[in-house]
Amino acid sequence: MADLIQEWSEKIHKQLARKQAAATELLQGWVREQTVQGNERGLQEQLACYLQKLGLEVDLWYMDGKELSQHPYFVSPRLDFSESPNLAAVWKGTGGGRSLILNGHVDVVPIGDRLQWKQDPFGGEIVDGKLYGRGSTDMKGGNLASLLAIEVLRDLGVKLKGDVIFQSVVEEESGGAGTLSAILRGYRADAALIPEPTNMQIFPKQQGSMWFRLRIKGRSAHGGTRYEGVSAIEKSTQVLAALARLEKRRNERLSDPLYAELPIPIPINVGVIEGGKWPSSVPDLVKMEGRMGVAPDETMEQAKQEMKQALAGLAEQDSWFAEHPVEVEWFGAQWVPGSVPSDHPLMRLLGETFQSVTGKAPVIAASPWGTDGGLLTALADTPAIVIGPGVTEVAHYPNEYIRLADIFQCAAIFALTILRWCEPAE
């Protein structure tokens, strides 16, 4: 099999080099499409055309939110997906080979504070070989690597035994409804690659995570006699402290060596706070929304129970919480944790290919965040491995960027991996 690398490596690299300028412009266009939640249609339609011209069987579909919401794995803050189609494109094999899904999401998170961006967040500006913009790293750069891998193989006239399925899904950033829909539509394969930004580390294990909403009660009063009320904002600081203690406990007992390098392997992040309605009233309600990491070796339910207990424990330090317990709701997004054995055939094959292209041994680690890989592994029986260009450190940040060279290196690794996994037909 390593002969395939010797045979094809140079051709693939040469073909990729020819495509660099056009591919860079393509990615700039993708970033400029501003595919925040609810605004994915434009880019998905553009991609559908592109893949059709490449000769793949294209499937662009609109999810029925109402129907999909009946599924136990459905999580999304919305049911209307009329501006958010999913896309799959199949490169049909001649038969007898292993199939592979290349799964990536097209949705991007909001830009946050505009003032912290030095560039236009949706400009796609290129400085020193880095392309800037929301979604560049998470994960349009990775999607481009997948697309280029398919494109160069087709340019070079390759025919494969196994199917290659390119997926551009929506809704990954809020729980995976896009990938869920693709699975229910019948898309599955012998394995999957997800080019989320791992800085080209290989992640066989993926942290799960889920979103929570807390309601912290107070008692209203006039601000001028605030001592006669109970401030839900003041009470919230105790809740934040309890969450910090819970996070510490959960991480201290985590022994998986793949997580050894991470300061907080399974973090609890409070992302949104909102409370009170009037500056001169004592606030009687604060809502917090956040994300709780779930270890690969625990269930979602176990994690939920632990959160519940930690919040119930507040009653011991403050009787207010005994009478007004903090309410927890699990809503919106959820990523099932995923795990592929280290000795899975694609793990070995991918590692060898990586080494051959980069000249370095691959770093095997565990993802500090959830991906759609959990769903693919758990629900579609499609073992999913996460590896992609771009660094986690800039995902969801202002000034997000991706190194263009990393995308092309990933494309080369993917092209060779496809060739070896799906096998040439002749």
Next chain:
Amino acid sequence: MADLIQEWSEKIHKQLARKQAAATELLQGWVREQTVQGNERGLQEQLACYLQKLGLEVDLWYMDGKELSQHPYFVSPRLDFSESPNLAAVWKGTGGGRSLILNGHVDVVPIGDRLQWKQDPFGGEIVDGKLYGRGSTDMKGGNLASLLAIEVLRDLGVKLKGDVIFQSVVEEESGGAGTLSAILRGYRADAALIPEPTNMQIFPKQQGSMWFRLRIKGRSAHGGTRYEGVSAIEKSTQVLAALARLEKRRNERLSDPLYAELPIPIPINVGVIEGGKWPSSVPDLVKMEGRMGVAPDETMEQAKQEMKQALAGLAEQDSWFAEHPVEVEWFGAQWVPGSVPSDHPLMRLLGETFQSVTGKAPVIAASPWGTDGGLLTALADTPAIVIGPGVTEVAHYPNEYIRLADIFQCAAIFALTILRWCEPAE
């Protein structure tokens, strides 16, 4: 002068007793009008008709927000007052007497958490002699007392030397633009009574207050690697602690004996918090809005400076704040502190009248909250004293109520006070 009390007390009480049922229904109607900010027009028009029928010279006017906003004392979160007219009604005297303004606001604060209300917040339900609803105590009950005082005197055929001016203003809850407009329209008098809920204590001194907005910065990151960002929500807990220390310092040095009974004479209340946009992102910005009490013996500017210094001090305990200072903005509402000397003739006259009606010595105290009295005193040279039915403890709270008996007692005190201050014409 005390002869006037002997002569009129019984007549006034009898006439008030006849009016109780109708007056109670009137107040229920007022509460049901839901006069939250921007929804005052209906009740103001209804009041205008009522006062016209009583024979007063009625003036219902719409403020020009743009023009008014040029005034240094203007503070309001809005410029559009098209649904929020002001109302003044003059009972013209025959001349040669002292004039009196009865000033009250028609706007009410929002209801807060609906679930904490046992009654319909705008139902005006009566249980055990208490009328429930937002605005019952703050301050429609007080306004009814003013109106009844005028009405019974007119019923009894009284003619006065001095003018009595009934004012129903908007916008008191967010800074006094209504009273400011009334002053600029020319309304002023030898003194003013403001029936805010003091539980019939007499407040010659009024705490000032102003609204602030703080911006606390963080640095965004993916929630799964939250340790790579800086949470603006976590930083906010340090800001809250700094505000608590500032409040403690400011109150410890307060020596005014009128404030001796209050746990926190000039509180700093954080009423609103809002930060972050996405549960699984580290929040990069938190906004807080609140109210800072201002002592009668300090200027607004001094209080602002002290807040600024306290927030600047955060940089010493955390270098994050040195690089990302908390921003302060003074916005929306502002109540100028006010002070009437204890030996002012209306103070003496009011105290005697109170004693005669209730059989008890009046309690002289200082208001724990700002009122429009500061503007009247400072800008219109109209010394304003605050005294009214209802207890502060229920203002701005769920289940706000007012004891109906307290309103009628206040009406009697006001009727006699008007009679003695403005003097019968014949």
